Amino acid sequence: MGRATDRRRVLRIDLDAADGRAAVGRPDTLSVEEPLEIRVGPAGPGRRKPLAVTMRTPGDDLDLAIGFLLTEGLIRSTDDVLTAQLCSGAETPNTYNVVDVVLAPGLPEPATDPSRNFYTTSSCGVCGKASIDAIRTRSLFPVAQDPLAVPAILLAELPDRLRAAQRAFDRTGGLHAAGLFTPAGELVVLREDVGRHNAVDKVVGWAVRERRLPLTGHLLLVSGRASFELTQKAWMAGVPLLAAVSAPSTLAVELAEEAGMTLVGFLRGQTMNVYAGPQRITVEQPA
Numbered sequence: 047m048g049r050a051t052d053r054r055r056v057l058r059i060d061l062d063a064a065d066g067r068a069a070v071g072r073p074d075t076l077s078v079e080e081p082l083e084i085r086v087g088p089a090g091p092g093r094r095k096p097l098a099v100t101m102r103t104p105g106d107d108l109d110l111a112i113g114f115l116l117t118e119g120l121i122r123s124t125d126d127v128l129t130a131q132l133c134s135g136a137e138t139p140n141t142y143n144v145v146d147v148v149l150a151p152g153l154p155e156p157a158t159d160p161s162r163n164f165y166t167t168s169s170c171g172v173c174g175k176a177s178i179d180a181i182r183t184r185s186l187f188p189v190a191q192d193p194l195a196v197p198a199i200l201l202a203e204l205p206d207r208l209r210a211a212q213r214a215f216d217r218t219g220g221l222h223a224a225g226l227f228t229p230a231g232e233l234v235v236l237r238e239d240v241g242r243h244n245a246v247d248k249v250v251g252w253a254v255r256e257r258r259l260p261l262t263g264h265l266l267l268v269s270g271r272a273s274f275e276l277t278q279k280a281w282m283a284g285v286p287l288l289a290a291v292s293a294p295s296t297l298a299v300e301l302a303e304e305a306g307m308t309l310v311g312f313l314r315g316q317t318m319n320v321y322a323g324p325q326r327i328t329v330e331q332p333a
Contacts, residue, residue, distance in 0.1 A: 050105045050221075050238070052078050077221050078103055079240045084111045086120070086147045087155050089128055094146055097156055103221060103240045104143075106248045107132060110239075111145040113251030116259075117279040120156050121149070122186060124257050187260040187284030190306020194263050194286045198329045200231050202316050204267050205291050211236045212269075223269040224249045226261065226285075234264065242270045243279065250283045260284025267291075272311055274298045281305045287326055289313050294321055 056074045063070075082102050087094030097120075102110060108130050115121045128148040149155065208225045211233060221238040224245035228234060237248035246268065253259055265287035266280050272290035274297035280288040281301070288302070289310040299321045302309035308323030320327050 050078055050103050052076050077240050080104055080143055082107055082110065083144045084114060084147065085133075085144060086115065086149065088153075089148045089151070094148070095155070100244060101241065102244045103238065105239075106237055106252070107142075107145055109237070109248045109251030109255065110244055111147055111251065112254050113247030113249065113279075115147065116250055116254050117247060117282045119184070119282065121153070121254075123259065124254050126150050126153050127254075185281045185284065185305065187262075187281075188306070189260075189281060189284055189286045192262055192284075192286035192306075194229060194265070194308075194326050195328055196229055196265060196287065196326060198318065198327050201265075201289060201310065201313065201318065201327065204231060204265075204289070205269075205313055207231065207233055208236065208267050208269065212238055221245075225267045226253070227265050227267060229263060229265070242268060242273070243275055245269075246276055246279045250279060253283060262286070265289060267313070271295070272298045272309060274301055277301045277305075277307065277309065281307060287323070289318075 053073050054076055055071060058070050058072050059068060061068055079101055081099050083096050084098045084100070085094040086097045098114065100114070112127060112130055121127060126149060128150045130145060130147045132142045133144040133146045204227055208223055211225065212221065212223050221240055222242045222245050223236060223238050225236040226234040226249050235249055235252050237245045237252070239245040239248060246266070249266070253261055261284045264285060266285045267289045268276060269291055271292035272288060272294035274295055277288055277298040278301060287308040287310070291313050292311065294309055294311040299309060302322035306323065308326040309321045310318050310327070311321055312319045
């Protein structure tokens with residue numbers, strides 16, 4: 047499997063350098079971005095059909111593939127996957143940029159619809175799909191009924207806890223993170239990736255493999271903005287509260303309201319905006 051980071055030589059320019067050396071050559075650490083092909087099909091001989099190609103940071107690729115299938119509504123539970131394994135690709139040397147997923151007996155093979163383009167970049171996971179209606183996948187989990195309650199003072203602490211656990215970000219400054227937390231603020235699992243949607247799929251895939259769905263009573267924190275797609279992925283996994291350090295989109299807010307989720311944006315320092323589901327955020331009034 048490929049590495050999550052790589053070293054490259056760069057020309058560092060510092061116009062305020064005290065020693066007068068404005069341009070210096072030095073090594074720098076970069077986030078790796080490589081394609082991952084996800085193949086899906088029934089058991090048996092022969093090669094399974096390619097379903098999706100996503101640009102991602104290598105690591106936790108099985109979680110990424112399984113999470114992608116779950117959040118796209120193509121599988122519903124752990125039992126829908128018979129096996130999932132990294133396979134050799136066409137590259138030399140081999141980077142194992144292929145995941146082969148064998149579906150459980152009786153599960154229909156996903157249809158490859160030309161109008162539903164599953165090619166995704168690291169910045170946008172749903173931009174190739176035909177319409178909003180095609181991506182408004184319905185979740186099995188009634189998150190509106192989840193009684194989760196989180197103190198705002200605790201929620202404000204979570205970005206720092208997420209940031210402290212981002213090991214690859216420390217070296218590159220170029221990776222997004224998604225972290226699953228308990229109501230007490232305990233970090234359950236964290237995943238990093240050059241793509242926001244991939245980081246969330248890696249968390250969801252982990253939960254699928256660990257048989258933890260639905261993620262009732264948990265909250266998901268993402269290091270970037272809260273898009274429609276991330277909100278949908280959280281809903282598909284049964285997450286009642288999605289928080290982001292940056293802005294949400296209008297469609298993300300609309301979907302959160304429709305699902306009965308809580309959506310928090312601009313979670314920075316001691317401030318935050320609650321765009322949907324404010325009943326889950328408790329605020330102590332000053333004496």
